Amino acid sequence: MDFIRNRLFICFRRKRRSGGHQQPMKEPTITLQIGGVTVILKNGDITKESVDAIVNTTNKTLDLQSGVSEAILKAAGSSVKDECKKLGSQANDGIVVTGGGQLQCLYIVHMVGPTTAPLITAAVEKTLRICDHRNIATVAFPAIGTGKAGIDPQVAIKAIFDGMDNYFLTNMASNLKIITIVTFDTTVYDSFAAVFDECLQTYSGSSMVSVQSNSSNQSISPLVYPLGTLPFYPTVQIDGITVMLKQGDITKVGVDAIVNSTNKTMDMNYGASGAILEAAGSSVKNECKMLGSQPHDGVVVTGGGRLQCLYIMHMVGPKTVPFITAAVEKILEKCDQLNIATVAFPAIGTGNAGIDPRVAINAIFDGMENYLQTNTASNLKTITIVAFDTNVHDCFATVFDECLEMSSGSSMGTGARNSTNQISTISLQDLPQNWTPMNDQEYLDFTLQVGSAEYNKVADDFKTSCQNIVVKVIQIERIQNCKLWQSYSVRKETVDRKYPNGENEKILYHGTSRKTADKVKKLGFNRSFFGKNAARYGNGTYFAKNAKYSCDDKYSRPSNQGYKYIFRARVITGKMCLGKPSMKEPSPVDAYKDRTNLCDCAVDNTSNPSVFVIFCDDGAYPEYLITFKK
Secondary structure, three states, X not given: OOHHHHOOEEEEEEEOOOOOOOOOOOOOOEEEEEOOEEEEEEEOXXXXXXXXXXXXXXXXXXXXXXXXXXXXXXXXXXXXXXXXXXXXXXXOOOEEEEEOOOOOOOEEEEEEOOOOHHHHHHHHHHHHHHHHHOOOOEEEEEOOOOOOOOOOHHHHHHHHHHHHHHHHHHOOOOOOOEEEEEEOOHHHHHHHHHHHHHHHHHOOOOOEOOEOOOOOOOEEEEEEEOOOOOOOOOEEEEOOEEEEEEEOOHHHOOOOEEEEEEOOOOOOOOHHHHHHHHHHOHHHHHHHHHHOOOOOOOEEEEEOOOOOOOEEEEEEOOOOHHHHHHHHHHHHXXXXXXXXXXXXXXXXXXXXXXXXXXXXXXXXXXXXXXXXHXXXXXXXXXXXXXXXXXXXXXXXXXXXXXXXXXXXXXXXXXXXXXXXXXXXXXXXXXXXXXXXXXXXXXXXEEEOOOOOHHHHHHHHHHHHHOOOOOOEEEEEEEEEEHHHHHHHHHHHHHHHHHOOOOOOEEEEEEEEOHHHHHXXXXXXXXXXXXXXXOOOOOOOEEEEOOHHHHOOOOOOOOOOOOOEEEEEEXXXXXXXXXOOOOOOOOOEEEOOOEEEEEOOEEEOOOOOOOEEEEOOOOOEEEEEEEEEEO
């Protein structure tokens, strides 16, 4: 298994007591980490999992009436069955998404059940890409391939791991946090667990540190293995986006979208473009024929065909430096329109156009800068530039190294490219002074002491903001989430630089349910959680100037005990525009000057706003969660 050589594993191995009769016991969960993502093995009922997404292996018509798939559809209810009927018949490798219905998840990812190990690996990769595309952080997989397909369980779990490893090698900025593999059959569980143990035994020279098990019938021992490091790729940061250089075959890169530099008729049969079309297959070629001839600066999108991507972005190959810069800007704009997080570019301009590679890479950088500086709400996370030719790669790498040397005096490292083509290192934002020490933790949920100055301030402001509604505050939690705070701070600094004299941040309120509140505390204001209650001013996350608005049961739905939940949040409001029902992003600040320079939020009234809508998930920070009763 290649993943053993490429990852730092933190594995928890089962230990059964030696000697004597062993009482029947519940199979333990086994945990490892792959590239910072926690992978958990457990035996049980996948329909009981509380995650963002559950994976359903099914048939082409999405109506399999046996095994785990039958259990998932039955538990999900009629709404999911109806969605599946509307989606219709799928291809052999089809993967589609529906809502979660009555399950404790936001989505169900339905995959046509793979019947061989390579197909399992490809299906897992594609599923993880879809998860990232929808900002999913937690996903549960069944024991793929071990049912009707009849694949040996040890072969199946190794294929599942290979799919994870392939994906995370090229998607280090993934949103995924936890992957749970849920077996239903104890024999399959034991086979899967043996592969976990095999990993441990392969590298059994490390020291062991005992930890307490959740069960009195077993103990768990964690082992930490330094299994090598990821390959080094020259990497820079441009306005918070990771830009990575690789040498190789762009058709093998696992990303949301691959860029194809082609001719006007989109049928170039040589170079990188020829390789992309050949690997993508006839379905993509047919799409290109249907789209017809394009202008000299044309950019169009097709599906990914047989490639490991969701989309292929076909652009008419630019012949000059200014056209390269403009083409890159246009591609990134198209990426954001499609909510794409990862994209791979070829070495634009270095082939048929004959542009010097050093000139070409700087033009590519310029296009990225031009777009990202005026589109601070971009969904992009990683941009990969793939050079096939060694000489081109080496020239590109020299420019990357020059950027890095400007920042640190070293030829290795990560830097951030700014508008003057210089590199400056990114420093982590200082954490708030009122935070409780976290002892190297990434997350801490701290309950404020009743009667403390901080508690009184938050409670009094909340009660005042509720106006004529009488409320009783039950509890106030301070949310200390390092990752969310740093993302929020970076975006706020960007807006502050654009509008140095503006009031760019407001303290606002957001009502929610207990279930969603738990997700927001860990993952932030993810837009996929919202939109159920209001979309009058756009399809984003809503905040209110006055807590009275958020107190409505429509927004802060009471629990069975009558408890209600409202976040007091820091929100980047910056430049504001008037919201509209179908709005997916804010309006431009000045459409006549620059349509890509967008406002930071939409509001109900630009003169005296009381409702604010943001369209980027790091544009707000959930500072306090207030539990109360009316």
